[in-house]
Amino acid sequence: MREFTIGPNDAGQRLDRWLSKTLPLLPAPLAQKYIRIKRVKRNGKGAKRDDRLVKGDVLQLYINDEFFDAPTPENAFLSVFKPQLDIVYEDENLLLVNKRPGIVVHPDEHERVNTLITHIQAYLYQKKAWSPYWENSFAPALCNRIDRNTGGIVIAAKNAETLRIMNQKIKDREIEKSYLCVVLGSMNPPEGKLENFLLKDEAKKQVSVHKRPVEGGRTAVTLYRTLARRNGLSLMECRLITGRTHQIRAQFAAAGHPLLGDGKYGRERENKKWGRTSGQALYSYKLSFPFPTDAGCLEGLRGRTWTVTDVDFVQTYFPGTEVN
Secondary structure (H helix, E strand, C coil): CEEEECCCCCCCCEHHHHHHHHCCCCCHHHHHHHHHCCCEEECCEECCCCCECCCCCEEEECCCHHHHCCCCHHHHHHHCCCCCCCEEEECCCEEEEEECCCCECCCCCCCCCCEHHHHHHHHHHHCCCCCCCCCCCCCCEECCCCCCCCEEEEEEECCHHHHHHHHHHHHCCCCEEEEEEEEECCCCCCEEEEEEEEEEECCCCEEEEECCCCCCCEEEEEEEEEEEEECCEEEEEEEECCCCCCHHHHHHHHCCCCECCCCCCCCHHHHHHCCCCCCCCEEEEEEEECCCCCCHHHHHHCCEEEECCCCHHHHHHCCCCCCC
């Protein structure tokens, strides 16, 4: 229990507004609940959220200590009242989460709270599967990333051993990631391989594609096949051999067939024509774990595949097409 005495600067405020300023990590719905069930007392008695505070009032807060912490990126999960997650699979070691387009995976300069990792940590914290107050060195972490405007399956590790093994598997290319995308025009040949070198410009947050090695460039390899063609658009399946920043988007654009809706590498006029201006038509829809070598605590994943078939742009531009 924490006790506060209201001074002249806080007098006149509503109780709920004072609480939100004093405990910024406490979600508003949870604060309202605590007031309602009398875990917030005013002068030893229950109070209402719209009570006006008076100088000399003594407030007793029967609220968990973690909500009194100063807000930091590490405890932002406390401010998430109802985690919004589309969980594809969960076990004691990891989560596979279907990230919807528009959500950023980690905090950045534009978004600090409403991120995928924050919602994952809030979910695990609220179900008492993890707490930063139990651990000294580990917090649930993502093993792979997906761009803000790209959707798809993201792997989240619940413990350090899982994170270590999964990161090594990704590095050793023992995990297969397949994407769906819509490109302008038709690829020729309809099935093949894109292989070149990508050079990242950190300032522009963009990559350039080169046919030959360049200083600082990294090899990028993508296998692709055409699933359907319709009205000058092609639905493609791509399997990443390497995992570089903007790999699929930049490679198809360099091949003359940019992704529909891509504001960075695509064609604005075509995006407007097709009504796709809010993000590229790209989805990491399938994740496979062939695991040719020992997988330790993740052995149960060996040979398994998870697929997301509810992909908006497939039904919008290729209605009736089935993907699996």
